[in-house]
Amino acid sequence: MHLYLHIPFCKQACHYCDFHFSTNLSQKSALVEALCAEIALQNEYLPNNKLETVYFGGGTPSLLTEQELATIFDTIHRHFVVSSDAEITLEANPDDLSVSKLQLLRQYVNRLSIGIQTFDEATLRWMNRAHSAAEAENCVQLARETGFETLSVDLIYGIPDAGQTDKKESIWQRDLQKMLELDVPHLSAYALTIEPDTAFGRWQQRGKLPAVDENLAAGQFEELSKAMVRAGYEHYEISNFARPEQYARHNTAYWQRRPYLGIGPSAHSYNGSSRQYNIANNARYTVAIGKGDIPATVEELSMADQVNDYLLTGLRTKWGCSLSALTTLAGEDFSKKQAADLAAMYASGWLKQEGDWLRLTESGKLFADRVAASLFFE
Template identity: 65%
Template sequence: MHLYLHIPFCKQACHYCDFHFSTNQTFKAELVAAMAHEIALRADYLPARRLETIYFGGGTPSLLTEAELAQLFEAIHQQFTVAPDAEITLEANPDDLVPDKLAMLRRYVNRLSVGIQTFDEATLRWMNRAHTAVEAEQCVRLARDAGFDNLSIDLIYGIPNRPDNLWQADLERALALDVPHLSAYSLTIEPDTAFGRWQQKGRLQPAEDSLAADHFEQLVKALTGAGYDHYEISNFAKPGCYARHNSAYWQRRPYLGVGPAAHSYNGPSRQYNVAHNPRYIAGLGSGQIPAEREELTPADQVNEYLLTGLRTKWGCRIDDLNQMLGRDFLAANRLIIGKLQNNGWLLIDSGVVRLTESGKLFADRVAAELFVD
């Protein structure tokens, strides 16, 4: 089983981010206490109480103090058994990863996911990131010195209006760090962000799709050439270093999400916590979890599996699709599957539906075309 904890606080707002967070940390202690209470109230949500992975996401979980981390882990251990080899990940910003903080984090977690995004100083300022280019590289060395061998870094590509060689430079500097895992995402301009508002005012134009595609191809060539396995569209890992927690999402395993805006999944349903810190705290204070529940129809389950499974090297098992749908998936989608195969985007092999290399550029479109009613 798998546990996600959403820590909705940041030092400042990155211009591209539309995740749920607040730069006001006044009620951080109250919110952590509410999360500990939610863990106790929802321990029966999962089919079993043995955790294989724990993931602190956000927001910026590296803003947590030792007392706050200890409070959350006490609540976890009261309700669950944590496997001896559990993957325990915490997302962190480079500027938080100083020696004292790293030594404290090492007592609680065994994997860091570091939001570097770029090594270019001007681009970091344009994104309103809190760290510098020097900190982006220095934090990885400091983390290793503190005993963190299991490290992942995030990068962003498809950034408009900057020299063409900067993405290649980012890749080269990332590879020089020799981290076991790397995630890379194309910049998306979301409406409720600073970039979204800039776009509405004509101050910013997104990059052309062709630029993002070129950057993606550079990414795949560089990372696979350096021995990384491209196991999910945005994720690359050295052998044995896959992100176990995120892989659980993609492979439809049950997980519990705790905190404001956190999602949970148990197979037949999903649950969505309210994305509002005061309402979340008030709800837990009265012993209620402010959340909405969605029952998933067989078609919903198939479509979610297609949307996530096709993004991975494992693809979607036809037997699983048939079982969820209650009928022959291939027969029901014969014409569209033929079209996608003729486009060179989809292949079927050994009872599995997968994307081709060129199909990875159109993953969401392919999945949407295969959706069932």
């Protein structure tokens, strides 16, 4: 079983981010109390209480204090059995990762996911990131020296290179090279997207920021994939690359439709037959939990929902989707039901069948969502 905790606080708002968070840290302790109360309220949500992974996302979980971390983990251990080899991940920003903070985190977690995004100083300022390029590089070495062997970093591609002085090599190429020099065992790389309710979205609405260049992003994705595979990483999910035995176990559980419980405002949960998502409002969440209520919307999953969810997540991975599993979910032979659409996808060169498995081709990875949607049940 798998547990996610959403820590909805950040020092400042990145210009591209539309996740749920607040820059007002005054209510952080009260929110932590509410998270612990929700753990108690939801402790029977999962089919069993043994946790294989715990994941702190956000927001910026590295803002948690020693006392807040201790309180959360005490609560987790009261209500769940944490496997002795559990993967316990915490998302962190480089500017939080001093030696003393890393030593503190090492007591509680065994995997860090560091939000670097880019090693370019000007681009960090453009994104309104809180850390510097030097901090982005140094934090990886500090984490290793503190005992973190399991590390992941986030990078963003598709960023316009306007204004750079060195035209011989793009910012993205330099970011990739720096990541490979640091030999981080896991990389999550995401294309820049412009969401309406962000600073970038508002700039775009006023004509101050062009749309993301899809050709640029596609070219950089292909460059990323080739470079990482050449360097010995496995491209095991569209946005994720790992050294052997370094998969993100928690995120893999999502892609493989395993039950998980999400705690905190805006957190999502899935138990095999339904999903639920908490209200994305810190104050209303805290008040509801204080009354013993879980402020969540529950969605019962139809047969079509379950088929479509599996297609959407499974096709993103190196494993793909099992035709026999799709048939079980659908209650009828999936290959016969979707024969025409499958034939069209095979002909496009984006999808292939290998035994019982449907998998994207290399070119199909650029069109993962389109391929999945073409096979959806109505």
